[in-house]
Amino acid sequence: MENDFLYEMEYPGLTGRLKRLSDLFIYQTKQFYRDHDLDIEPNWHPIFELLKKHERLTITEIATYLHFTHPAIVKLIDKMKAHGYIKSIRDKTDKRKFQLELSEKARSKMPLLETYWAAGNLALEQMLEFxxxxxxxxxxxxxxxxxxxxxxxxxxxxxx
Amino acid sequence: MENDFLYEMEYPGLTGRLKRLSDLFIYQTKQFYRDHDLDIEPNWHPIFELLKKHERLTITEIATYLHFTHPAIVKLIDKMKAHGYIKSIRDKTDKRKFQLELSEKARSKMPLLETYWAAGNLALEQMLEFxxxxxxxxxxxxxxxxxxxxxxxxxxxxxx
DNA sequence: TTAATTTATGTAACCAGTTACGTAATTTGT
DNA sequence: ACAAATTACGTAACTGGTTACATAAATTAA
Structure with missing residues (x-):
């Protein structure tokens, strides 16, 4: 943090700092997962939580909840599918939709994953001194x- | 901000929120520049400030100050050159380097640009209630x- | 009932950054 | 003085998001 020009600037500095901080969280979380051989990525976490809470959702519903565009969710879900975490069932009554839910693999792994996520939550609370x-x-x-x-x-x- | 799942999450929510906040700043600043027909981009601002302060710098020096990788700065500077804001002079004693400085156009436009940047700084201070x-x-x-x-x-x- | 509109998803091209790699110029060590 | 290491810059390919556009299915309206 020494010799950091963004500190010398005001609002444009803040913009850059926000992004940098976000990147640091993502980077260290990725590392944490890698160190423990978890084949998941940080940005999948909100989707796991969402599908845990809501059971089954469509692409558009997930995009709305997370305030992302739908193409972003398409890509994310494709990747999660490729790792076997998502089961997708074509909607019977509206054939444009796919109902997405956590796969058996996902559900059985959840308790383990939650211990890692809890460690992350606590780490943040500690750094913010509660x-x-x-x-x-x-x-x-x-x-x-x-x-x-x-x-x-x-x-x-x-x-x- | 209603119905925003990232609020319900803790640390992974924060990560996403930091990025989103940063994006909102960039987006609204771009709009502001566009509305006033300024042919500059938000991420050029730190480079303007840096070259105002230091007169002439190389790619690597700028990258170090801003904590970006050097390829990112190469691209940024190329764009600023294309808009006529940067003059680049091959270093006499070390021919790998290019000394970069603000062009005449940049220097003459600075006073105008600074009024816009000041309006932005003040807006941030107001939103943070000083x-x-x-x-x-x-x-x-x-x-x-x-x-x-x-x-x-x-x-x-x-x-x- | 069909025509027009809207909705859900998919896909392509772009953007701003990254990592990985290549090359030319400089510096260091012997 | 010259081989090895380092430095500065450039470029290609990737990443995680975006916008813009296409298409199929569903809904609405005449």
Whole structure:
């Protein structure tokens, strides 16, 4: 973190730092999985959780829950299928849809995977010193950003 | 922000949220530039600032300052050159290097660009309510993450 | 009932970054 | 002085997401 020019900058620095932080989490989580010979990837985790909770979902439903575009989910699910974690059943009443659910392999592996995910959750809480104010502040920022408040404010500020 | 599954998840949710927040900043900044017919991109901003401060730098120096890989900087600089913002002079004493500096066009446009960047900086400060505790907490998280503390803690937690 | 619209999925091309690799120029060690 | 190692840059192929477009199925409206 020494000699890091992004600290010297303000909002464009923050943008880069957010992405970098996200990348660091992904990178170290990947490493963690690799070290323990788990054939899963960090971005599959939300899908596991979603299908655990909802039993069966379509591509579009998953995309909506996770706020990704549907082509992104198509690719993810293809990969999870290739590893045998997803069972996909063509919908009887609407033949455009595929109902996706966790495979037997996925369900039997879940208890093991959950111990790793729990270790990750705890690690994060420890690093944040069990203080959720960062998450709270991010929430404020996120809801401002998602309503294009940032853009509006930039325009306003420019006029002065 | 309603119906957002990433809120229901803990650390893997945070990872996704960080990236999403970063993307929102980039997206709205791009829009802002487009609305004002500025032919620049958000990720050029740090390079402008860097070359303003340091006058002339090489590809590798820029990559080091910004913590990007050098191929990323090659591509960025190529694009900025194509738009006439960068002048590149082969180093006399070390012919592998190119000394990069802001072009005349860049220098004459800087005062204008800075008004837009200032509007952005202020917008961020407003959204954070002039409270830098988010940035402080990110700093803590970043320095923990960059020393692979997260990975170490996950391993420790797993053993219990 | 068919024509028009909408929805669900798939696919191709792109984007901004990465890793891996190649090559030319420089520096180091003997 | 020259062989070996290192450095600076370039390029290709990959990654994980996007937008734009195509197509098949379902729904709505005349």
């Amino acid at each position: 203080d959720d104010s960062l998450l709270q502040q991010m929430k404020v920022l996120e809801s401002n950003m998602s309503s294009r408040e940032f853009n509006r404010r930039m325009e306003d500020n420019l006029k002065n | 409270d830098d505790s988010l940035l402080q907490q990110m700093k803590v998280l970043e320095s923990n993450m960059s020393s692979r503390e997260f990975n170490r803690r996950m391993e420790d937690n797993l053993k219990n």
